[in-house]
Every structure is written in C-alpha cells, then in structure tokens.
Amino acid sequence: MKKYTLSITYVILLTLCVPFACLYIWLLTVLPIPWDALTAWADTFGRGLLVFFLFLLPVGIYWLAVLILGVLELVRSFKVYKTGDAAGCVNGMLIHKYGLVIFFAVNFIVMFLFYLILTLGTLVGTRGLALFAAPVLLPWLAASVAFSVFASWLAIVPGAFYGIQVIRITYREKKTGTGAAIWHGILQFVFLADVLDAMYLAVKKWGMGKKSSVVIGFLYVLMLAGVIWGAVKVFG
Secondary structure (H helix, E strand, C coil): HHHHHHHHHHHHHHHHHHHHHHHHHEEEHHHCCHHHHHHHHHHHCCCHHHHHHHHHHHHHHHHHHHHHHHHHHHHHHHHHHHHHCCHHHHHHHHHHHHHHHHHHHHHHHHHHHHHHHHHHHHHHHCCCCCHHHHHHHHHHHHHHHHHHHHHHCCCCCCHHHHHHHHHHHHHEEEEEEHHHHHHHHHHHHCCCHHHHHHHHHHHHCCCHHHHHHHHHHHHHHHHHHHHCCCCCCHHH
C-alpha cells in the first residue's frame, strides 16, 4: 500500500473537506479567542487582514495542499504507466474513482442546499422583489454555479489520468480498439460516468476490483434513491 500513499492522502484530504470546515468553525466558537483585541487590531490595520488570516489563509493552505497532491498524482500516473505496471494503474484509478464517491456525494448535497437556500432566502428576504432583479442576478448565479461545477470537476482530473493510463495499457495489450479507447478516455472526464467506466475497465478488462465494485455499485443505487426521494420531498 506504500506506493499508493499519495493517492490515498489525496482522497482522504478531499473527503474531509466539509468536516475540516465544520471543525474549524467550531474551534472559532469554542476556543478562548480574544475577539475584542482582534477587533481593535482590525480597526487599526484593516478588517481585510483579519478576514485573510482567519478565513482566507486556512482555506488557501488547504486547497494548495490539494492542488500539489493532485499535480503529483497526475505526474505519477505517467511514471506508473512507463513501468508497465497495469495493476498499479488500475489500483490508482480505483482509489481515486471509488474513494471520491463520498466526497462528491457530500459536495453535491452541500452545493444543492447552499444554492437552494441562497435563492429561496433571497426571495423570502426581499418578499419576492428579487424577481424584478432577476435579469441582473441570474447571470451571476449561473456563473457561480458554473464555477462550483468546474472546481468540483478539477477533483476528478488526477484519477482521470490514471484512467487514461489504464486505457493506454488496455489498448497496448489489444484488449480494446481505437474507437473504444477514445470513448473510454472521454468518459474518464465526465461526472458519474467516470466511476462506471472505471468499474468496467477494472472488472471487465483486467478482472480486478470486483468486491469494491459491488460496494460502489450499491452506493450508487442508494444515492440515486436518495436523490429521487429528496427531489420528491422538496418539489413534490
């Protein structure tokens, strides 16, 4: 397992994103922080600096660590491929694809609730007057959603490159054709489909990850049922 340390660390760090945020907020509320002194300091040197040190800096350090790990993983996927280690590529791909299922499930729930509360809260808070500002607000909302989706998509890129290496080895071993290889390569960068494609490549082409694939398949069914149930509760 030592050679998968980077992959596992990357997955764990991303999965703990929301718990870390909750823990940090909780610490700010329970620790004996001299808020009066900090407020006085902020009045002297600027509230922007206070916001930077308390919020922006910790967030920046966290995402910088994620970025560095992601780049290292991307580079490592090519190194594993060069050694001809098919099992290493498949395992690396599965660690990323399967390991991040919880992260993306939580991320989807948090983002959905955030934008739902933001939109409904604005409507309720303005007693419907926000509808008149919709032509101005909607482009900003759409841009915000697009940015959130893109930022979340970046998380799958390191695992997608492990998938690309698996596809390259599969093609090299003549276990798939050119058209199928291209199609698999595209799917590796598509939400949800990337996990199912990784499952297919691992189980069907290489006979690996059968037990973990059953677990992830079961989780997919549960999440789909949860989404349908949640949609019925919210919009039904």
